Amino acid sequence: MRILIIGAGVSGLFIAYELLKRGLKEVLVLDAKTPGYGASLRNIGCFRSSFTSREHVLLMKESIAKWLEIKRDWGVFIEQRGYLWIARREDTLDVFRELAKFHNSHGVPTRVIGVDELSSREPYINTSIVKGALFDPTAGKMSVIEVFTELYIRVKKMGGIIIPHTPVERLVSSGGIVKSALTPRGEYAADVFVVAAAEGSRKILESIGVNAPIEPSPRHPLVTEPYAEVIKSGLVIDWDTPGSPHITQTQHGSIILARDIKDEPWTPLNSQRHDAFEKIIKPLSELYPFLRNVNVNRYWMGYYDMTPDHHPIYGPVKPFENLYIAAGFSGHGLMMAPITGVLIADWILHGRPRISVAENLVLERFETGRLVKEIAVVG
Amino acid sequence: MGGEEVGVEKATIICRCNDVTLEDINKAIEAGIDDFELLRKYLKIGFGPCQGRGCLLIAARIFARRMSKSLGDVLVNYSVRPPITPIPAKYFTTVSLAFQGGEEVSRGGKS
Numbered sequence: 001m002r003i004l005i006i007g008a009g010v011s012g013l014f015i016a017y018e019l020l021k022r023g024l025k026e027v028l029v030l031d032a033k034t035p036g037y038g039a040s041l042r043n044i045g046c047f048r049s050s051f052t053s054r055e056h057v058l059l060m061k062e063s064i065a066k067w068l069e070i071k072r073d074w075g076v077f078i079e080q081r082g083y084l085w086i087a088r089r090e091d092t093l094d095v096f097r098e099l100a101k102f103h104n105s106h107g108v109p110t111r112v113i114g115v116d117e118l119s120s121r122e123p124y125i126n127t128s129i130v131k132g133a134l135f136d137p138t139a140g141k142m143s144v145i146e147v148f149t150e151l152y153i154r155v156k157k158m159g160g161i162i163i164p165h166t167p168v169e170r171l172v173s174s175g176g177i178v179k180s181a182l183t184p185r186g187e188y189a190a191d192v193f194v195v196a197a198a199e200g201s202r203k204i205l206e207s208i209g210v211n212a213p214i215e216p217s218p219r220h221p222l223v224t225e226p227y228a229e230v231i232k233s234g235l236v237i238d239w240d241t242p243g244s245p246h247i248t249q250t251q252h253g254s255i256i257l258a259r260d261i262k263d264e265p266w267t268p269l270n271s272q273r274h275d276a277f278e279k280i281i282k283p284l285s286e287l288y289p290f291l292r293n294v295n296v297n298r299y300w301m302g303y304y305d306m307t308p309d310h311h312p313i314y315g316p317v318k319p320f321e322n323l324y325i326a327a328g329f330s331g332h333g334l335m336m337a338p339i340t341g342v343l344i345a346d347w348i349l350h351g352r353p354r355i356s357v358a359e360n361l362v363l364e365r366f367e368t369g370r371l372v373k374e375i376a377v378v379g
Numbered sequence: 380m381g382g383e384e385v386g387v388e389k390a391t392i393i394c395r396c397n398d399v400t401l402e403d404i405n406k407a408i409e410a411g412i413d414d415f416e417l418l419r420k421y422l423k424i425g426f427g428p429c430q431g432r433g434c435l436l437i438a439a440r441i442f443a444r445r446m447s448k449s450l451g452d453v454l455v456n457y458s459v460r461p462p463i464t465p466i467p468a469k470y471f472t473t474v475s476l477a478f479q480g481g482e483e484v485s486r487g488g489k490s
């Protein structure tokens with residue numbers, strides 16, 4: 001059986017990895033650019049299972065378990081340092097208590113902490129402006145580039161073929177079966193097709209009359225020069241400031257600062273904004289006064305590939321018998337990627353995923369109106 | 380002779396900001412990294428304050444030669460990112476520019 005995966009991001013490569021691990025021999029991955037050119041090498045490397053939908057919580061829990069296996073087997077930097085959602089207002093703590101109840105009922109051990117515990121976890125935080133935090137001890141951060149590179153090398157060593165600079169322009173189908181993918185460098189035939197091309201998936205599927213409602217929303221992270229460890233947690237999020245400014249520090253020591261700044265979907269990735277610096281740095285420097293003394297080294301853009309209900313689109317694409325999708329991760333595709341690989345491989349080889357809530361995330365939900373809700377998008 | 384060569388590779392610094400040597404580049408290629416953008420990011424070449432001005436072309440040439448590719452092919456997906464030199468964050472913590480911190484501003488249209 002020959003499988004063609006479109007998109008060599010972390011989703012496409014984990015799907016390839018899982019299929020190769022299960023003994024498939026012919027796995028091809030095409031990418032319009034180079035591996036990781038999309039969001040997979042533009043993200044900030046954090047993970048958590050403390051979401052607000054059952055689907056996200058259950059899938060992320062399994063995914064984190066997979067990440068911990070990967071940490072052990074590959075020897076890469078993946079650490080459960082915890083997430084802190086900071087409350088600047090007293091009444092926010094009530095919201096946090098509600099969220100913790102929901103998480104706890106699904107086995108995610110989040111809890112509300114006071115200023116003392118907060119300052120022992122984050123010694124450089126300005127305690128005079130905070131009231132407490134929601135703490136998720138199972139969340140954390142990883143070295144994205146190291147993990148992605150290791151994945152890429154492993155897929156190749158296992159016999160996967162990754163072909164860069166080969167954009168799929170359209171699919172060719174007949175009688176409910178996809179036959180091939182057309183690219184400027186030729187036609188690729190296969191038995192099974194998987195579209196894992198983030199926002200690019202939309203155009204690919206349109207070519208065979210399928211609507212995948214994915215819109216790329218630009219994000220704007222800044223990164224500083226490397227410093228000694230000052231941010232201990234996986235991610236710290238300023239919940240009470242619009243756009244949830246957030247901050248993390250890489251293993252290398254660079255501090256990453258970001259915030260959800262309103263921007264038009266599909267804005268090209270070379271449209272950096274002069275106002276981003278002030279918008280991002282100002283609220284975070286209130287939380288961490290030492291930020292006044294750091295240097296910002298670089299600013300890049302990347303897309304969150306958003307769906308209407310902020311959940312990914314998984315599984316078979318009807319009415320086609322041999323077509324699958326894994327896209328629209330709405331800002332959380334890195335943390336989900338290992339479980340994405342497992343689920344899509346299950347669907348291809350056994351007709352259904354091992355975790356049944358994944359079936360709620362099929363493409364038809366946008367037609368039947370059975371949407372899933374998630375309110376905590378950032379981080 | 381062989382031993383001497385290893386010494387030279389180890390002593391040849393390509394990226395001064397992040398202390399990346401010729402040996403690091405050769406090892407990464409041997410490990411299977413056959414894409415320059417991936418190799419560059421993996422080794423953090425051009426991630427330092429020089430933004431690649433000192434090291435990028437040297438690293439790209441070494442990679443192109445090793446992989447028998449043209450320099451143009453190797454650099455096809457490289458993009459320069461602002462700021463050109465590191466900016467002190469303090470400039471954005473006190474003065475207020477045209478936009479206020481909490482207010483969300485969106486730009487019209489695509490370009």
Ligand SMILES: Cc1cc2nc3c(=O)[nH]c(=O)nc-3n(C[C@H](O)[C@H](O)[C@H](O)COP(=O)(O)OP(=O)(O)OC[C@H]3O[C@@H](n4cnc5c(N)ncnc54)[C@H](O)[C@@H]3O)c2cc1C
Nearest residue numbers: 007009010011032038039040043046168200302333334335
């Ligand atoms: C600033 C930022 C921060 C983020 N932080 C986090 C985080 O902390 N944790 C987390 O889990 N997630 C985070 N994300 C989201 C995460 O990066 C993505 O969800 C994830 O990388 C998606 O992976 P992917 O493989 O599905 O898509 P991508 O990595 O975008 O890969 C899609 C690939 O498809 C290719 N492609 C597109 N069209 C075609 C075509 N027609 N033919 C062939 N190939 C095509 C592209 O070139 C691309 O390489 C963040 C994203 C951004 C932008």
